[in-house]
Amino acid sequence: MTARLQTDVLVLGWGKGGKTLARSLGRSGRRVVLVERDDAMLGGTCINVACVPTKALVHQAEQRRPDDDADAYLARAIATRDGLVERLREANRQLLATVDAVTLVRGEARFVGERAVRVTGGDEALEIRAEHVVIGTGTVPRRPGIPGDDGPRTHDSTSLQALEGVPARLAIVGAGAVALEFASMFARFGSAVTVIARGPAILPAEDDDVRESVEATLADAGVRILTRAETERIDDDGTVATVVTSADPVHADAVLLATGRSPATAELDLAAGGVDVDERGFVVVDELLRTSAERVWAVGDVNGGQQLTPISLDDHRIVAAQLTGAGGRRRDDRVAVPTTIFTTPPLARVGLTEREARERGIAVRVGAKAVAGIAAMPRPKAVGETHGIVKLVVDAETDLVLGAALHCVDAQEVVNLVALAMRAGATASDLRDGIWTHPSSTEALNEVLAELR
Numbered sequence: 001m002t003a004r005l006q007t008d009v010l011v012l013g014w015g016k017g018g019k020t021l022a023r024s025l026g027r028s029g030r031r032v033v034l035v036e037r038d039d040a041m042l043g044g045t046c047i048n049v050a051c052v053p054t055k056a057l058v059h060q061a062e063q064r065r066p067d068d069d070a071d072a073y074l075a076r077a078i079a080t081r082d083g084l085v086e087r088l089r090e091a092n093r094q095l096l097a098t099v100d101a102v103t104l105v106r107g108e109a110r111f112v113g114e115r116a117v118r119v120t121g122g123d124e125a126l127e128i129r130a131e132h133v134v135i136g137t138g139t140v141p142r143r144p145g146i147p148g149d150d151g152p153r154t155h156d157s158t159s160l161q162a163l164e165g166v167p168a169r170l171a172i173v174g175a176g177a178v179a180l181e182f183a184s185m186f187a188r189f190g191s192a193v194t195v196i197a198r199g200p201a202i203l204p205a206e207d208d209d210v211r212e213s214v215e216a217t218l219a220d221a222g223v224r225i226l227t228r229a230e231t232e233r234i235d236d237d238g239t240v241a242t243v244v245t246s247a248d249p250v251h252a253d254a255v256l257l258a259t260g261r262s263p264a265t266a267e268l269d270l271a272a273g274g275v276d277v278d279e280r281g282f283v284v285v286d287e288l289l290r291t292s293a294e295r296v297w298a299v300g301d302v303n304g305g306q307q308l309t310p311i312s313l314d315d316h317r318i319v320a321a322q323l324t325g326a327g328g329r330r331r332d333d334r335v336a337v338p339t340t341i342f343t344t345p346p347l348a349r350v351g352l353t354e355r356e357a358r359e360r361g362i363a364v365r366v367g368a369k370a371v372a373g374i375a376a377m378p379r380p381k382a383v384g385e386t387h388g389i390v391k392l393v394v395d396a397e398t399d400l401v402l403g404a405a406l407h408c409v410d411a412q413e414v415v416n417l418v419a420l421a422m423r424a425g426a427t428a429s430d431l432r433d434g435i436w437t438h439p440s441s442t443e444a445l446n447e448v449l450a451e452l453r
């Protein structure tokens with residue numbers, strides 16, 4: 001039997017954008033139904049299998065001493081991480097369960113008409129019709145279609161976080177954020193890591209000095225980077241996997257496929273809801289995140305934008321503004337979006353690289369110093385991590401900051417200050433002459449911006 005439900009707002013997926021929207025609309029009295037298909041994903045990808053648990057493991061890996069038993073250490077790190085995730089999941093459940101106007105439905109959603117979905121889970125089925133629908137179903141790891149990519153030693157970013165022991169040799173196919181974070185982390189857990197990059201180098205969008213800083217740091221941690229290596233197949237002889245590439249073969253006890261993520265739209269039957277997708281299956285949206293179907297929006301990874309939690313959060317603001325009549329907010333309003341790849345130390349970026357600025361014909365002044373040589377920045381020395389580079393690109397005419405690459409301890413925090421300066425129109429001189437806490441990583445700005453060339 002199919003039960004029926006009518007609601008004001010229907011949210012599909014318990015991710016960052018979906019859950020924040022459900023809570024804020026529910027607290028203002030709107031009737032909201034939120035559907036989630038996986039009990040292990042309450043709260044979404046970020047808190048369960050992505051940002052938070054991986055950064056907890058990165059932290060654990062950084063604390064490991066060389067004489068710690070690798071397998072026992074990893075097992076303890078995973079147990080600590082599991083405890084954290086359990087607490088976050090419950091806190092996320094509470095955030096919505098305590099809002100009376102929000103109804104939580106467990107099951108897989110599938111469109112059956114305009115703003116109408118059928119939810120199935122176990123033997124139950126529920127048909128929900130809504131005035132407004134928000135699709136926030138996220139992404140799933142992409143299988144690249146390489147022969148042998150479903151072998152017994154082959155993992156995605158989720159299953160690699162649940163290994164029973166440290167693989168002596170870890171091969172990573174891909175060279176994006178997932179690849180570099182897991183490479184840095186597993187090298188510290190005790191694996192001999194090889195990153196298999198298709199292109200001539202990792203981080204192709206970065207300036208050479210920044211890329212070289214990351215490469216040198218990974219090399220010091222024992223990570224090998226194989227470049228211009230197209231992965232042709234993955235063989236498995238029952239004990240060892242061999243990643244056969246157009247360069248050298250790589251023998252491994254575990255293989256991580258870090259080849260991007262696909263939209264979770266295949267099961268949604270979006271055509272039945274009149275919602276268009278692009279050739280990769282991402283929901284097509286405009287600057288207000290409206291889909292091709294009337295009163296249907298898409299937030300987060302599924303809409304094909306930057307796959308980042310703060311972007312999904314900002315997407316929720318754009319839709320909330322329309323649903324509450326506040327209006328105004330658009331995707332193209334975003335300025336200076338900071339990002340961080342959590343290697344050790346992290347690489348944080350915002351704005352233009354030096355190369356991009358010069359290609360645009362902008363006259364620039366550049367400050368760039370190796371972290372170990374920044375006298376006014378004692379924090380990296382105090383915590384024993386002096387790899388990296390701090391680089392800022394400044395408009396020579398206006399003195400405005402055009403971009404920054406911070407490869408250093410605390411970079412994920414300092415970059416937010418630089419991003420705010422860029423949004424607020426604070427100049428490089430303002431940052432150079434700022435009074436910052438001491439000892440901190442922010443102090444690098446005093447010195448690096450005093451030596452612009």
Ligand SMILES: Cc1cc2nc3c(=O)[nH]c(=O)nc-3n(C[C@H](O)[C@H](O)[C@H](O)COP(=O)(O)OP(=O)(O)OC[C@H]3O[C@@H](n4cnc5c(N)ncnc54)[C@H](O)[C@@H]3O)c2cc1C
Nearest residue numbers: 013015016037044045050051109137138300301307308309
């Ligand atoms: C290993 C890793 C590390 C990352 N680290 C970072 C980081 O440090 N910082 C950062 O900003 N970003 C990071 N990201 C990216 C970040 O995790 C995502 O951008 C973010 O979680 C996307 O959130 P979302 O709102 O799009 O939806 P999600 O959080 O993906 O939620 C979607 C939900 O929808 C559910 N769902 C799917 N289909 C259906 C259906 N048919 N019916 C019902 N429910 C459904 C899913 O089960 C899921 O719970 C990382 C990603 C990975 C893989």
Ligand SMILES: NC(=O)c1ccc[n+]([C@@H]2O[C@H](COP(=O)([O-])OP(=O)(O)OC[C@H]3O[C@@H](n4cnc5c(N)ncnc54)[C@H](O)[C@@H]3O)[C@@H](O)[C@H]2O)c1
Nearest residue numbers: 144174175176177178179231258259260261307340341342
């Ligand atoms: N700290 C963070 O913010 C963070 C951390 C992890 C992931 N993420 C997000 O998660 C998403 C997924 O990350 P990702 O690293 O998997 O994706 P990505 O798109 O960043 O990188 C994919 C990599 O795989 C390579 N690749 C693709 N197909 C291949 C194939 N067939 N053979 C060999 N190599 C192939 C690409 O060249 C690229 O190097 C990203 O959009 C990223 O923004 C963010």
